[in-house]
Amino acid sequence: MTEKQEKILNAALTLFAEEGFKSTSTSKVAKRAEVSEGLIFRHFGNKDGLLEAIIQMGEDQAKLLFADILMETDPKNVLRKFIEIGLNTSKDKEAINFWKLQFKIKWELEIYGEHKIEALEQALIKAFQTLRYLQPEKEANLLLTLMDGIATRMMLQKSFDLEGTIEFLKQKYKL
Template structure:
């Protein structure tokens, strides 16, 4: 991807999140990115193509975030890394801003993208199975839901005590 394409996607993500997808025209994106509208059409076809590219970018970044977790062979260490992930993202200002914007778009357009969590879910199920939990699928589902809520809370509420929540979850899972 070229530098201009990245700038277009960054500005489109920012504008879609701030002004809403429906209210943001490709001409606004072009102006914010300092490119011609024609360049947007050449690279992304239309506004929906921009959105698809932004969502794909989110999926790729999610894979990067989860890669260290899903490859972890030790089940307790896998759970620890996953539980610590929202705090790690929150401490990285650029990553936090990116995910904040991604969340806003997904809420507006009612897109969840659960498929991007499939590999992580399988890894969590395997970890809970290795740790001999009675219902590893349910434990994995519960932890995914808790962490989704924790990530959302951490993004929306700067004063939320994520350290306390993280410590509680580590204690709960004995890691």
């Protein structure tokens, strides 16, 4: 990806989050990115192409976040690494801003993209099966849902006790 493409995507991500996807024109994106509108069309086709590229950025970042978990073979470490994922992310302001913008766009457009967590869900199910939980699929779904809520609170609630919540979950699952 070229430097100009990155500038376009970063400008689009920021504007889509600030003003909403529907209210943001490609001309606004071009102005924010300090490029011509034609360059946007050349690289991304149209505004929907920009959105697809931004969503792909989120999926790529998610794959990086989940890679270590997916490579893990010890079931307790799978759960621990997944539960601790927010601790590492919370220390990186740029990452937090990126995920805030991703969440905001997905809420506006009602896009969840559950396909991007299928491998992670399977890893959690396998971990719960190995640990002999009675309903491993439901446990995995519960943990995914909890972590989604924790991520939202981490990004929106300044006083949220992330470390305490993570420690509680680790105790709950005896990690």
